[in-house]
């Protein structure tokens with residue numbers, strides 16, 4: 566019963582995804598807001614550094630980026 570419901574929900578999810586145009590609106594956004602980190606883990610793939618990079622977005626720039634992302638969002642019933 567649970568597997569049947571999960572399969573039904575998965576099909577509905579896949580149909581919704583198929584109806585979206587990802588050229589107009591991204592499906593997912595990854596944003597690493599800073600490379601600054603007080604640690605120095607050997608496994609870190611972020612090449613962390615103790616201070617923020619001067620090229621990082623300012624708070625105002627970050628807010629504007631978030632506004633741009635929000636304005637590009639597809640309105641849906643999800």
Ligand code: SF4
Pocket residue numbers: 602603604605606608609610611613
């Ligand atoms: S993995 Fe990288 S970012 Fe995470 S705590 Fe370690 S050094 Fe910092």
